[in-house]
Amino acid sequence: MSVLRRAVAVPVVASFAVIVLAACATGSGGSAVPFGAAEPALPSGEVVGQGTVLEADGEAQLCLGPVADSYPPQCSGIPLDGWSWDGVDGSESSNGVTWGAYVVQGTYDGSTLTVTAPPILLALYDPMPMPDPTGGEPGSGDEATLADAQDSLADRLGTDYVSSSIDNGYLWVDVVWDDGSYQDAADREFGEKVVVVRSALREAA
Template identity: 50%
Template sequence: MILRSARETMRPATTLTGMSTSRRRMLLAAAVLSGIIGLAACSAAPGSSPAPTSSGPPAWVAGDVTPPEGRVIGTGMVLDAAGDVELCLGAVAESYPPQCSGVPVDGWTWDGIDGNDTSGDATWGMYAAYGTYDGHRYTITDPPIMLALYDSVAPVDPANGVEGTTSAADLARVQDELSTTLGTDALSVWTERGYVWVQVVWDDGSLQDAVDDAYGDDVVLVTSALREID
């Protein structure tokens, strides 16, 4: 038997320096590819969401909205100030008498209607009012119901029970931009459940399309204060 010396039997560990150029390139390419795959996996992790895109404020004009075809119902304060009647669908000033900037109402009468208060030349009360809406004015079609006696139907959840994934910082940015852009055309703009919510008097779908185009899907949800019943 021939015994080899330790120097002859031990081989040095292979290093990149000792490798051929082609093998070094293969190992480096594999390492780069592994890093790219890892980054992609992180970016697609559950619960993550890309930042909302923005091509500028949504292009939308409330006066161009197609009004509902049939009857609708609106709930809120009906305020009659010296014969000028409004349906207050947004904020109401806590003054006495109260004040609001609502939808002008035609065909309203206080005859036979309970649940109202009067101060000076102002009369008001909380009601569910049936009527038609032409995009500017609300015309009463049926006797109103005191809001305390009205059995409302739960509105459809536009989020379908799914929580939004947009970051709080991005939601705040979009909320501020929409509040400025829509102004008084928006009854309310707020953040909740991972979305920016916008309520307007009536949206025929054009505002929802506009905010989707501006910020991407599932960032802003639009609701209408008036609800179709026909």
């Protein structure tokens, strides 16, 4: 995600480490797994992801998060195995790069999405709405703590990190895939009603 990630200053990482240690020391019984160190189980079936498919130098990837505003666009995402542009509408090409916005279905092994069905143009897709786990209630996080946590997310989550934002007292964190493990770890570390983790890949219906 080198194009999209922000650089993290050393003082921020240091101060955030103090927060992590304090949270682990005061969390509810047992040895808490710090957020970012959790290991979600791989999906047992097929998943769907929506975003920009971009192919350059013969390598296709599905970018689940923001895409750099350039022409051709730039992004970094999940490698796609079995992707083909044959019969696929809605793509553009420039300077050896081909891209388009699609819904892609396949199997995910933790690093690569293997395509198992024809892609759907994102503009024609009508997904089921994602439920709001907060119920619209404000979170309990203060702006300074949430901002410090956000600044270190790319380093803590590595390639699982997609994007994040702060809103209504919550730090909203989008990851490639979560079976609930990241959310549980975030609740243990920060307390409930502070961090909301959303999985960009969702189980196929």
